[in-house]
Amino acid sequence: MSLKYVKPAGFSLLAIHGLALISLFWLQWELQWVLLCIGSYYIRMFGITAGFHRLFSHKSFKAKRWYQFLLGALGTAAIQRGPIWWAAIHRHHHRHSDKTLDIHSPKAHGFFQSHLGWVFDRSYKSVTQDHVKDLQKFPEIVWLDRHYLVPPAIYGAILLAIFGWQGFLWGFLISTVLLWHGTFLINSLCHIVGSRRFETRDDSRNSFLLALLTMGEGWHNNHHFYPGSARQGFYWWEVDFSYYLIKLSALLGWVTAIKEPIGLKNLKLSPR
Numbered sequence: 001m002s003l004k005y006v007k008p009a010g011f012s013l014l015a016i017h018g019l020a021l022i023s024l025f026w027l028q029w030e031l032q033w034v035l036l037c038i039g040s041y042y043i044r045m046f047g048i049t050a051g052f053h054r055l056f057s058h059k060s061f062k063a064k065r066w067y068q069f070l071l072g073a074l075g076t077a078a079i080q081r082g083p084i085w086w087a088a089i090h091r092h093h094h095r096h097s098d099k100t101l102d103i104h105s106p107k108a109h110g111f112f113q114s115h116l117g118w119v120f121d122r123s124y125k126s127v128t129q130d131h132v133k134d135l136q137k138f139p140e141i142v143w144l145d146r147h148y149l150v151p152p153a154i155y156g157a158i159l160l161a162i163f164g165w166q167g168f169l170w171g172f173l174i175s176t177v178l179l180w181h182g183t184f185l186i187n188s189l190c191h192i193v194g195s196r197r198f199e200t201r202d203d204s205r206n207s208f209l210l211a212l213l214t215m216g217e218g219w220h221n222n223h224h225f226y227p228g229s230a231r232q233g234f235y236w237w238e239v240d241f242s243y244y245l246i247k248l249s250a251l252l253g254w255v256t257a258i259k260e261p262i263g264l265k266n267l268k269l270s271p272r
Contacts, residue, residue, distance in 0.1 A: 012079065013119055013180070020177045023169045033170040036163065040175040041182070042215065044155075047074025048086075048183060049215050049242040056083045056135055057090040060230035060259045061246060067254040069140045077155040078179050082145030088132045093187075094227055095131075097202035104187040107203050115181075115188035152176075182213045190220040198225035208239070216240030222261075229261045 027033070051071030054060045063071065072083045080086055089103070096102040103121065106114040113121070135141055144151065152172075160168040194205030204224035211218030211233065219232040219240065226234075233240030249255040 013116070016079070016173065017177055020173045023173050026165075027169055027174070028166050033166050036159075036167060037170040037175045037178070040159070040171040041179050044074055044078040044175075044179055045182065045215050046242060046245060047071055047076070048078055048080065048179075049217055050246055051075040052080070052083050052086045053090065053217070054230050054232075054242065054246070056141075057087040058227055059134070060228055061250075061255050062257040063249070064254050065138070065140070067249065068138070069144070072141055072144045073151045076144050076148050076151040078183075079152045079176055080180070080183065082148040083141055084129070084132050084135045084145040085148075087135060088129055091131050094224075097200075097204070097224065098191060104184075105202075106188050106191050111188055111192070114191070115184045118187075183217075185210055186214060186217050186220055190218060194218075194221070196221050198222070200224045206238075211239055215242040215245075217242070226261045228259050230258045231260055234261050 051068075052075040055063060055068065055071060075086070076082055093102055093104065098105045098107045100108050102108055104114040104118045109117070129136070156168060156172045159171040163171060190205055190207055190210055191203045192205070194207040194210070196205055198221055200221065202224055204221045206221045207218040209218065210220075216232045216239065217223070219234070219238050222234050222238070223229070223232045230246055231240060231243045232238075233243060246255055246258060250258055
């Protein structure tokens with residue numbers, strides 16, 4: 001069964017980019033608003049990296065139902081559709097990474113297509129739900145996926161109610177656009193620029209800068225070599241804030257069964 005789409009997500013992407021550009025004329029460039037923008041960026045980035053990516057897409061740890069829902073809600077508030085849709089697209093990416101069927105591969109389709117263009121392309125309708133049936137057993141996650149506009153609407157309303165229009169512009173509009181591009185850079189730039197520790201069947205690469213921007217997702221070559229690991233920064237110097245927060249969540253009893261990379265000393269390193 002194919003995933004259902006009412007309209008291409010590109011319309012929402014263009015609309016919010018447009019509103020963010022217009023809002024530049026009304027922004028108050030004060031430290032408190034910049035910090036709100038950064039905080040809003042990273043709290044929802046954690047929902048994407050720990051929730052949508054490492055939990056829902058790769059099942060690299062288990063979480064309490066309420067915490068799983070919270071991660072799903074935070075990720076959905078980033079306006080990247082729902083967790084089941086996101087996981088379906090991402091699992092499809094790993095099955096066909098940097099091949100023609102990979103809908104956001106810079107090698108197969110060019111940089112722009114891999115970064116933004118695929119959002120406007122209806123060809124991703126070929127991605128099916130057959131590979132995400134494990135997520136459909138959670139009615140609350142199915143609800144999030146079907147009503148993916150509810151969390152961002154609530155999130156934006158809360159920012160507006162607490163911080164006013166400046167809080168909404170900085171904490172929602174500007175932060176969301178930055179968050180989109182931070183996420184998309186892993187699809188695009190992290191398959192072009194960076195180092196390769198491991199031989200993989202794709203062009204995935206590691207980038208310290210992108211790891212900082214995405215709470216650890218920049219260790220992309222590591223991830224493609226060992227996609228089931230909740231830890232993507234394999235060594236102490238590879239900063240991975242999502243993993244640190246997952247470990248903290250485990251200490252609090254919210255997370256269990258964290259999958260770790262094993263046998264790193266014996267792995268074949270890439271000569272490149």
